[in-house]
Amino acid sequence: MEEVVGLIKEDLDKLEISIDKLLTTRVTFIKDVVHHIIKSGGKRIRPILVILSSKLCGYQGAGHLPYAAIVEFIHTSTLLHDDVVDNAETRRGRATANTVWGNESSVLVGDFLFSKSFDLMVQGSDEEILKVMSKATTELAEGEILELLKTSDVKTSEEEYFEVIAYKTAVLLSAACEIGALLGRVDEKKRGALRDFGFHVGMAFQLTDDLLDYTSSGSTLGKGAGRDLKEGKVTLPLIHAIQFADDRERETIEAVLMKKRVTRKDFREVLGIIDKYEGLEYTARLSKEHIDNAKALLRDFPESIYKKALLDLATYIIERSA
Amino acid sequence: MEEVVGLIKEDLDKLEISIDKLLTTRVTFIKDVVHHIIKSGGKRIRPILVILSSKLCGYQGAGHLPYAAIVEFIHTSTLLHDDVVDNAETRRGRATANTVWGNESSVLVGDFLFSKSFDLMVQGSDEEILKVMSKATTELAEGEILELLKTSDVKTSEEEYFEVIAYKTAVLLSAACEIGALLGRVDEKKRGALRDFGFHVGMAFQLTDDLLDYTSSGSTLGKGAGRDLKEGKVTLPLIHAIQFADDRERETIEAVLMKKRVTRKDFREVLGIIDKYEGLEYTARLSKEHIDNAKALLRDFPESIYKKALLDLATYIIERSA
Numbered sequence: 001m002e003e004v005v006g007l008i009k010e011d012l013d014k015l016e017i018s019i020d021k022l023l024t025t026r027v028t029f030i031k032d033v034v035h036h037i038i039k040s041g042g043k044r045i046r047p048i049l050v051i052l053s054s055k056l057c058g059y060q061g062a063g064h065l066p067y068a069a070i071v072e073f074i075h076t077s078t079l080l081h082d083d084v085v086d087n088a089e090t091r092r093g094r095a096t097a098n099t100v101w102g103n104e105s106s107v108l109v110g111d112f113l114f115s116k117s118f119d120l121m122v123q124g125s126d127e128e129i130l131k132v133m134s135k136a137t138t139e140l141a142e143g144e145i146l147e148l149l150k151t152s153d154v155k156t157s158e159e160e161y162f163e164v165i166a167y168k169t170a171v172l173l174s175a176a177c178e179i180g181a182l183l184g185r186v187d188e189k190k191r192g193a194l195r196d197f198g199f200h201v202g203m204a205f206q207l208t209d210d211l212l213d214y215t216s217s218g219s220t221l222g223k224g225a226g227r228d229l230k231e232g233k234v235t236l237p238l239i240h241a242i243q244f245a246d247d248r249e250r251e252t253i254e255a256v257l258m259k260k261r262v263t264r265k266d267f268r269e270v271l272g273i274i275d276k277y278e279g280l281e282y283t284a285r286l287s288k289e290h291i292d293n294a295k296a297l298l299r300d301f302p303e304s305i306y307k308k309a310l311l312d313l314a315t316y317i318i319e320r321s322a
Numbered sequence: 323m324e325e326v327v328g329l330i331k332e333d334l335d336k337l338e339i340s341i342d343k344l345l346t347t348r349v350t351f352i353k354d355v356v357h358h359i360i361k362s363g364g365k366r367i368r369p370i371l372v373i374l375s376s377k378l379c380g381y382q383g384a385g386h387l388p389y390a391a392i393v394e395f396i397h398t399s400t401l402l403h404d405d406v407v408d409n410a411e412t413r414r415g416r417a418t419a420n421t422v423w424g425n426e427s428s429v430l431v432g433d434f435l436f437s438k439s440f441d442l443m444v445q446g447s448d449e450e451i452l453k454v455m456s457k458a459t460t461e462l463a464e465g466e467i468l469e470l471l472k473t474s475d476v477k478t479s480e481e482e483y484f485e486v487i488a489y490k491t492a493v494l495l496s497a498a499c500e501i502g503a504l505l506g507r508v509d510e511k512k513r514g515a516l517r518d519f520g521f522h523v524g525m526a527f528q529l530t531d532d533l534l535d536y537t538s539s540g541s542t543l544g545k546g547a548g549r550d551l552k553e554g555k556v557t558l559p560l561i562h563a564i565q566f567a568d569d570r571e572r573e574t575i576e577a578v579l580m581k582k583r584v585t586r587k588d589f590r591e592v593l594g595i596i597d598k599y600e601g602l603e604y605t606a607r608l609s610k611e612h613i614d615n616a617k618a619l620l621r622d623f624p625e626s627i628y629k630k631a632l633l634d635l636a637t638y639i640i641e642r643s644a
Contacts, residue, residue, distance in 0.1 A: 028465050029471055081433060104407040104470055108427055111436070112463035114582060118440050119456035127447065132440035141434035142349050148426050149351055179326040 001316045004048065004309045011051050011065065012044065018069040022120055025112070033097050033109040038076045040092050043207070046071045048313065049176040053194050055306040057184020064183055066120065071176050073117045074137060078144070080110035085148065089192050128182050133148050136175035143167025152257045154234035154250065161239055162203075165210075166291065170202030177201075192295045197310070200283060200294035205317050207287035210235035211280055215270055216322060226267040236286070237279035238270070244277040285320045300303075324636045325629045326370065333373050333387065334366065336340045343444055347434070355419050355431040362414050367527070368393045369514040371498040375516050377628040378620075379506020384529075386505055387444065390452065400466070402432035407470065408553050409508035414509050450504050453601070457473065458497035465489025470487045474579045476564060476572065484525075485559055492524030499523075515619045522616035526618060527608035527639050532557035533602055536593055536644060548589040554579050557607070559601035560592070566599040609640045 005012060015177040016110045019246040023034060047068035057144070088098060094310045098106040114137070121130050147164045150156045177198030181191040213228045214237050228235050234242075234257070242250060251275060276282060291314050301307050327334060345356060369390035376386040404410070406425045412418060420428040436459070443452050469486045472478045501522030503513040531532040535550045536559050550557050556564075556579070564572060575595060578588045596602060611635050623629050 025464060027471075029466050030464070030467060078433075081429050084429055103425070107403050107406055107465070108463060108467045108470060111400075112460065112467060113431075114433070114436065114461040115456065115463050119460045121455045122373070122452045125449065127444070127449075130444045130452075134437065134444045136440045138434065139438040141430060141437050142347060142352070145352060145427070145430045145434060146351050148430060194406075 001313070001320070002023055002126045003322065004052075004313050004316070007305060007309050008048070008051050008055070012048070012076050014062075014065055014298065015047050015051075015068050015072075017152065018073065020063045022069050022073075023103075023116070024065060025166075029105075029113055033080075033101055033105055034076065034113060036089070036094075036100065037079060037097050038072065040094050042072070042076075042092070044072065045313075046075055046116065046176045048227065049173060049198060049310075050179050051203070052313065053177040053180020054196075054308060055180075056183050056301055057186045057190065057194070059180065059184040061183070063124070066124065067179050067183070068176075070117045070120050070133075071172070071179070073113050073120075074133075074140075075172065077110040077113035077117070080113070082144070084110075084189045085144070088227075091093070091111045091245055122175035129179055132175050132178050132182070139167045139171045143169070147233070150234060153234055154254045154257060156166070156234040156239055158239055159234070162237055164201070165203060165206040169206040170199045173202030173205065190290065190300065193300060197297040197314075199295045200290040200297070201220070201314055201317055204287045204314070207236060208282035208288065208318050208320065211237060211287065212322065214274065214280060224319075226262065229256065229270060229284040230262045230268055236283045237274045239276040240279040241277040241284045245273055249273045249276075262298050284318070286304060291315065291318050323635070323642070325519065326374075326635050326638070327633050329627060330373050330377070332371070334370070334388075336384075336387050337390050337394075339370050341394065344388060344395075345438070347438070351436055352431055355402075355427055356435060358416075358422065358535050359401060359419050360394065361417050364394070364398075364414070366394065366638075367635075368397050368495060368498045369418065371495060371520060371523070371632075373499050374477075374628050374632050374635065375499045375502020375520075375618045376505040378623055378626065379508045379512065381502065381506040381515070382576075383505070386502065387395070388446065389501050389505070390403045390498075391457075392439045392442050393494070393501070393602070395435050395442075396455075396462075397452075397494065399432045399435035399439070401461060402435070402463060404426045404466070406432075407466070410549075418635050424612060437456075451501055454497050454500050454504070455502055458493045461493045465491070465493070469555070473554060475556060476576045478556040478561055480558070480561055483556070483558055487525060488521070491528040492521045495524030495527065498522035501523070515622060518553055518638075519616045519619040522612040522619070523636055526609045526612035526616070526636070528639050529558060529605055529612065530642065533559060533605045533609065534600060534642075534644065536596060541560040548584065551578065551589055551599060552584045558605045559596045562601040562604045563596040563599040567595055571595045604638070613637065613640050619638065 019038060023031060023033065050068040050071055065128055070177050080097055083091060083098050084106045088096050089099050118239065121133060143164055147168055150160060150164060177194040178191060181194040209230065214225060216225050242253060253270055256262055256270050259266065294314050296309055298307055298310060341360060345353060347353065348592040372386055372393055373391040402419055405413060406428045411421050412416050442457060465486055469490055472482060472486060496517050500513060503516040531571050532550065536547060538547050564575060575592055578584055578592050581588065616636050617633055620629055620632060
């Protein structure tokens with residue numbers, strides 16, 4: 001990942017300036033809230049995808065940076081609302097905006113960021129990009145609602161889970177890559193390949209997140225392992241285990257999912273069942289498959305430092321420990 | 323108002339069909355939540371402004387109805403979030419969506435509606451309308467945040483209050499009228515006149531709402547008088563009274579604004595102070611001034627049934643009792 005970041009260091013520095021510059025508002029407080037979350041050490045995966053995809057497609061201008069910033073704004077807006085929905089107290093080891101300023105501020109500043117993103121894109125006047133992004137954000141909202149409806153539902157199927165993560169995560173990464181293709185004006189086939197590349201990377205990204213939620217220690221992921229279980233999120237490691245679990249094990253899982261306070265002991269017990277049926281290995285295997293699919297999609301692009309960087313980024317997505 | 327509604331009855335019926343037809347989603351639950359709030363007896367002021375403005379400007383097509391529906395979607399999206407921010411339990415005499423389905427659903431379905439609105443507008447491909455709407459929604463979010471920051475602030479000035487209501491309310495009504503002008507392809511001067519007409523109508527609309535909050539009985543406004551006071555919203559009737567109040571009266575108001583539970587007695591006491599300094603009359607006077615300004619702005623439009631309807635609507639805005 002250091003290599004990838006090194007390759008586009010200049011652009012990433014400019015991205016931070018873009019983020020600050022585009023965030024104009026008459027209300028200083030908005031900047032404080034956005035700053036708190038957007039400058040808290042996010043990995044900038046989505047902007048990096050915009051930058052690398054546009055470079056891969058031969059784009060030479062500077063128009064990719066505002067779009068990279070906007071994609072991060074939209075992501076940040078969803079984080080602000082997610083933290084309200086999940087009642088989250090920390091993110092990346094810091095107090096969430098809703099903890100510091102209240103749920104009201106998180107909801108409304110998220111709304112502002114989202115509106116501002118569209119306002120900036122409309123000024124950009126690229127109709128195709130607008131179409132891609134408005135479709136992606138609508139699907140993203142649907143994904144978040146599907147996830148909410150499946151909360152604590154022990155009967156959640158693999159298919160339902162895949163639908164949730166496709167919409168809540170993969171479509172935005174897919175859109176980020178498609179923006180690069182649109183800026184580089186490549187043909188439909190390459191545009192489709194990049195869109196699908198982003199989608200598979202997005203699926204692997206969420207699968208890995210859901211896996212790490214069961215394996216990471218508090219310090220690495222900055223949110224403590226077991227957060228999904230606490231929030232009643234039924235993710236693939238658990239879904240896989242439930243499929244094979246006996247009645248007693250299934251009852252145990254169900255009881256923990258319904259609990260208001262999940263203890264360390266509860267978490268270890270559920271993790272034990274997941275381990276028994278190799279839920280983490282299964283999740284890692286599917287994640288790897290998505291990354292293999294993603295990589296194969298780049299075959300028609302000529303070799304370049306940017307293609308190598310996208311392939312490296314894809315590998316990083318599943319090999320990271322945070 | 324019955325006359326106005328009668329004049330465009332056919333369009334208003336088609337609007338309801340548009341609302342249902344445009345609300346496509348793979349998630350049925352979203353439709354349930356939106357239906358609950360959007361079909362709960364709202365007055366459709368914003369769609370009516372889109373319809374009448376477009377007709378005033380000679381627009382003959384059917385493209386105004388999707389925009390009328392979209393403006394109502396955006397308004398509905400802000401209501402869903404407002405109810406979360408205000409912890410509101412009822413709206414128009416019915417349980418709020420957040421009471422029925424939880425704050426999480428209201429936040430996420432609001433996000434969906436907002437995204438969907440932009441998705442529909444992007445498909446509409448009218449760049450000017452997109453610019454007007456993305457600017458308006460961004461300002462709307464700023465207005466909501468400004469209002470939140472002023473909660474329970476006894477020092478709120480008239481200017482600050484005007485800024486809040488301009489952004490949180492007037493800009494969207496202004497945009498609704500501007501859409502009509504854009505659809506009718508009138509010149510810049512008429513476009514500006516309609517934009518300003520909508521703005522002044524919007525200011526009067528919010529001023530009247532804030533006045534009615536002190537005067538309406540529970541049944542008329544469907545939310546009970548005194549809701550603003552309970553929520554710590556410092557509106558013009560109160561701001562005016564505070565300017566003239568003596569120290570003891572000001573302390574009374576301040577104490578009530580800080581209270582977690584505002585009683586009937588508290589409300590009556592504050593209303594007594596407002597009455598003493600004629601805060602309601604002052605608010606009604608300013609409201610009337612905005613409507614007079616609005617009406618004057620239509621002078622360059624030739625007489626027509628639609629012009630008369632817009633003037634009647636403006637009168638209704640300040641004469642309504644709910």
